[in-house]
Amino acid sequence: MSGTVNGSRRVRLVDVARHAGVSTKTVSNVVHNYEHVTPDMRSKVQKSIRELGYKPNLTARRLVTGKTSMIALAIPETNHPYFSSLADAIVKAAVDRDYRVLIEQTDGDSEKELDVLRDREAGLVDGVIFQPAKVTSLDLAEIQEDTPVVMLGEAASPIAFDHIMIDNSAAAEVAVKHLIGLGRKRIAFLGDVRGDNAGATKKRLAGYQKGLEDAGLSVDTSLVLQVESFSPESAKVAVQEAIRSGIEFEGLLCRDDRFAVAALQLLRDEGISTPEQIAVIGWDDTVLARYSYPTLTSVSPNIQAIATEAVQMLIERIEGLTGSGRHVLAPYNLHIRESAPAVKAASAPKN
Amino acid sequence: MSGTVNGSRRVRLVDVARHAGVSTKTVSNVVHNYEHVTPDMRSKVQKSIRELGYKPNLTARRLVTGKTSMIALAIPETNHPYFSSLADAIVKAAVDRDYRVLIEQTDGDSEKELDVLRDREAGLVDGVIFQPAKVTSLDLAEIQEDTPVVMLGEAASPIAFDHIMIDNSAAAEVAVKHLIGLGRKRIAFLGDVRGDNAGATKKRLAGYQKGLEDAGLSVDTSLVLQVESFSPESAKVAVQEAIRSGIEFEGLLCRDDRFAVAALQLLRDEGISTPEQIAVIGWDDTVLARYSYPTLTSVSPNIQAIATEAVQMLIERIEGLTGSGRHVLAPYNLHIRESAPAVKAASAPKN
DNA sequence: AAACAAATTTACATCGTTGTAAATTACACT
DNA sequence: AGTGTAATTTACAACGATGTAAATTTGTTT
Known part of the structure; x- marks a missing residue:
C-alpha cells in the first residue's frame, strides 16, 4: 500500500481522478479541503487517494501557485550558540505559520552574504531572514531584488529593508550600570575586534x-581592549596583555559570551577571582552562560520575540505589503548570574 | 537593471529567447554551459540574459527534471550543541555536493519523527538524513517510502536503511579504561534516562x-545512576542523591556533555574536586567541553566524517543505488582535557 | 561540386498541479 | 411544472523550464 507499485511511476492527481471517476480539479479540491464538495464526492475521492497512496507533488503545486512556503535563514554559522538558538526559534515560528526554513551558512564571508541577496535563482524561497556579519549597508544598497528580506542584528542596513535588533547601545548601558551598581569604577570592554x-x-x-x-x-x-579576531584565544590574549601591562579594572563587559567565557578561563588561570576581583558580563545569553564557572551574567536578547517578529514581518512582505523598511527594536534583559550578581548580594572588590 | 522592470512580471526563458532571437532550448543550453553551442550564440544569449536580468526558475526546472537538489536533515533540536555542529557539518558537506539542506526539527516527538519519513508530500527533497530520538526500529519498519534515507545515531534501525554511527559500546569501553588508567576503581555511569x-x-x-x-x-x-529526564537539573539530582546516600565513586562516565557539565557544577557545589576526587568524562565533545571548569574530557565522534559519509551515502541512493542498508561505523576518539587528564599527569584520588 | 557525416539549433510535448470560467446539478419559489 | 439562483463539478489553459528527436547548418571528403 505504498506510494508506488513496484517500478511504476508515482501516483498523480489525474490517476486519482480516473480511479474515482471525477475531474482532477475535484480531487484537488478534496486535497485542499475546499468546502463546496459534497460529502459523497469527498469520501469517494478520499478512498481513491488512500487506495492509490497519492501524495501531492509540491513542485508542481509551487510552479502554478508561485509560492514555495519556504523561507531562507542566512546566518554566519549554524554551529554557534547564539545562531543555533536563533535558528531553533525561527524554525519553530516559521512552522507555526506553515513555512519551512532553509538554512544558508554564509561563514561570515562577504561574497556568500551578497550571494544570498543576489538571488541567482528564483523560486527557491519566498523570502529571506538575513543576519549579516560582514556586509555593509553600502554593499546592500546596490542590490535591489524582489525577494522580501528581513534583516537581523546590529549591522546598519539600508532603510529599504525591514530590520529587527535590540537597542545595543541601551543594553550596553544597562550592563555597565549593573557593574557600577556593584561598586565597580574601572570597567573594561572586551573587545574591539x-x-x-x-x-x-x-x-x-x-x-x-x-x-x-x-x-x-x-x-x-x-x-x-583590542582583539585580533573573533576567536576565544585572541580574547584571552587581549585580557592577558591588559593585565600584564598593569591595566587595572574591576568590571569587564564583553561583546559576546564566547569572549566572556574565554575571559573567565583566563582570569582563573591568572588567579584572579570572579566576581570578587573582576565582575564579568557577557552578551547573548547563550548556553555557555549557564554552564561556565562562575555562571555568566549576560545581556539576553529575547530570541523568541525576535524570531516571531521576523517571521511575521517577512510574511507580511511576502503577502504583498509594500512601503519603506520598518525598524523594530526587540526586547532584551540582563540575565543575572554569578559572574556579576544582583546588587544586593554584591561584595565590594577586594583589591 | 534589476530582475523586473517596474511592475512587470519576472523574466522567463522565453523572454530571453525572443530578445536574443533564438529558441528557448538554446538559452537553456547556454544557462547550463552545454558544450555544443557556438561562441557567437553563447555570447549573444549571455548578453540578453544580462540585459533582461534573467534568473532561472528553480521550481519549473525541478518539475521537469524531478530533482530538487535539496536534502532534509531531521534532528530533535537545532539548539543543542551536538546537533548544531552536526547541522553545520552536514550543510557544508551538502553544499560541497551542490545540495541545499532543509532542517526539520522533530522536537524528540515520535509523531513528528514518523512524519518526516511518512513523507506526506512528494518532491520536497531528494532524500533525508535522519537522527531519531524516540522512534524505534519497529515503528520504522512499517514505513516503506521511496525517498532515500540515511539514519544517524545510535538507535537501532531497520536493516533496510543505511546507517552511520560510532561504535558506542567500544567508545564507552575506551572511556572507562581511561578512567581505570587514572587509577579509578569505582566508576559510575550517568545516566540511564x-x-x-x-x-x-x-x-x-x-x-x-x-x-x-x-x-x-x-x-x-x-x-x-538513574535520571528522570534529559534535563541537566535531573542529572544534578541524580548525582546529588547518589552522594547523599553514601555511594562512593572516583570516576564518572556521562552519557552526554550536558549531563557531564551539570555533574561538574554539582560536584563543585558539593565541594568535591574534579578530577582529584572524581574524574569526569562527557560524551559528544561539544562546545561545552571546551568552556566548562575544569575543561571536560569527552568522547568525540568525528562529526566531519559522519557528515561527509552521510551525504555521500545519501547521494548514492538518490542517484539510484539499490540494495539493502549499509551499516557504517564512524571514527571517534577520546578528547582528553582537565576533567580526566592524560594518564601520565594523573594524580591518584585523594580520598 | 556533390554527398555524407558531424555539429548546432529548433519545435514541441511534457512535468503535475491549480485558477478561471463555463457547464451542470440541486434547490427554492411561483 | 417552470424559472431563477446558488451550489457543485468540470474542461482547459496556464505555470516555466527541459528532454527528445527532428531540422538545419557546417565541415569534410571524394
Whole structure:
C-alpha cells in the first residue's frame, strides 16, 4: 500500500481522478479541503487517494501557485550558540505559520552574504531572514531584488529593508550600570575586534561609554581592549596583555559570551577571582552562560520575540505589503548570574 | 537593471529567447554551459540574459527534471550543541555536493519523527538524513517510502536503511579504561534516562560494563545512576542523591556533555574536586567541553566524517543505488582535557 | 561540386498541479 | 411544472523550464 507499485511511476492527481471517476480539479479540491464538495464526492475521492497512496507533488503545486512556503535563514554559522538558538526559534515560528526554513551558512564571508541577496535563482524561497556579519549597508544598497528580506542584528542596513535588533547601545548601558551598581569604577570592554565593520561593537561601545559618563566616571581608552579576531584565544590574549601591562579594572563587559567565557578561563588561570576581583558580563545569553564557572551574567536578547517578529514581518512582505523598511527594536534583559550578581548580594572588590 | 522592470512580471526563458532571437532550448543550453553551442550564440544569449536580468526558475526546472537538489536533515533540536555542529557539518558537506539542506526539527516527538519519513508530500527533497530520538526500529519498519534515507545515531534501525554511527559500546569501553588508567576503581555511569528507548544508552552501558569487567573490576548496579529526564537539573539530582546516600565513586562516565557539565557544577557545589576526587568524562565533545571548569574530557565522534559519509551515502541512493542498508561505523576518539587528564599527569584520588 | 557525416539549433510535448470560467446539478419559489 | 439562483463539478489553459528527436547548418571528403 505504498506510494508506488513496484517500478511504476508515482501516483498523480489525474490517476486519482480516473480511479474515482471525477475531474482532477475535484480531487484537488478534496486535497485542499475546499468546502463546496459534497460529502459523497469527498469520501469517494478520499478512498481513491488512500487506495492509490497519492501524495501531492509540491513542485508542481509551487510552479502554478508561485509560492514555495519556504523561507531562507542566512546566518554566519549554524554551529554557534547564539545562531543555533536563533535558528531553533525561527524554525519553530516559521512552522507555526506553515513555512519551512532553509538554512544558508554564509561563514561570515562577504561574497556568500551578497550571494544570498543576489538571488541567482528564483523560486527557491519566498523570502529571506538575513543576519549579516560582514556586509555593509553600502554593499546592500546596490542590490535591489524582489525577494522580501528581513534583516537581523546590529549591522546598519539600508532603510529599504525591514530590520529587527535590540537597542545595543541601551543594553550596553544597562550592563555597565549593573557593574557600577556593584561598586565597580574601572570597567573594561572586551573587545574591539580588528576588521569588524558590522557596527555592532560600535553601538555597544557607545552605550558602554554613555553608561560610564552618566555615572560621572571617566572613559579610559586603554580599558577598551583590542582583539585580533573573533576567536576565544585572541580574547584571552587581549585580557592577558591588559593585565600584564598593569591595566587595572574591576568590571569587564564583553561583546559576546564566547569572549566572556574565554575571559573567565583566563582570569582563573591568572588567579584572579570572579566576581570578587573582576565582575564579568557577557552578551547573548547563550548556553555557555549557564554552564561556565562562575555562571555568566549576560545581556539576553529575547530570541523568541525576535524570531516571531521576523517571521511575521517577512510574511507580511511576502503577502504583498509594500512601503519603506520598518525598524523594530526587540526586547532584551540582563540575565543575572554569578559572574556579576544582583546588587544586593554584591561584595565590594577586594583589591 | 534589476530582475523586473517596474511592475512587470519576472523574466522567463522565453523572454530571453525572443530578445536574443533564438529558441528557448538554446538559452537553456547556454544557462547550463552545454558544450555544443557556438561562441557567437553563447555570447549573444549571455548578453540578453544580462540585459533582461534573467534568473532561472528553480521550481519549473525541478518539475521537469524531478530533482530538487535539496536534502532534509531531521534532528530533535537545532539548539543543542551536538546537533548544531552536526547541522553545520552536514550543510557544508551538502553544499560541497551542490545540495541545499532543509532542517526539520522533530522536537524528540515520535509523531513528528514518523512524519518526516511518512513523507506526506512528494518532491520536497531528494532524500533525508535522519537522527531519531524516540522512534524505534519497529515503528520504522512499517514505513516503506521511496525517498532515500540515511539514519544517524545510535538507535537501532531497520536493516533496510543505511546507517552511520560510532561504535558506542567500544567508545564507552575506551572511556572507562581511561578512567581505570587514572587509577579509578569505582566508576559510575550517568545516566540511564527514564523512557529513553533509543538504545544509545544501552550500548554505552554495555561498553561501560565490558570495560570494567576486562579490568577485573566488579560491576555495581548502584553505580548506574538513574535520571528522570534529559534535563541537566535531573542529572544534578541524580548525582546529588547518589552522594547523599553514601555511594562512593572516583570516576564518572556521562552519557552526554550536558549531563557531564551539570555533574561538574554539582560536584563543585558539593565541594568535591574534579578530577582529584572524581574524574569526569562527557560524551559528544561539544562546545561545552571546551568552556566548562575544569575543561571536560569527552568522547568525540568525528562529526566531519559522519557528515561527509552521510551525504555521500545519501547521494548514492538518490542517484539510484539499490540494495539493502549499509551499516557504517564512524571514527571517534577520546578528547582528553582537565576533567580526566592524560594518564601520565594523573594524580591518584585523594580520598 | 556533390554527398555524407558531424555539429548546432529548433519545435514541441511534457512535468503535475491549480485558477478561471463555463457547464451542470440541486434547490427554492411561483 | 417552470424559472431563477446558488451550489457543485468540470474542461482547459496556464505555470516555466527541459528532454527528445527532428531540422538545419557546417565541415569534410571524394
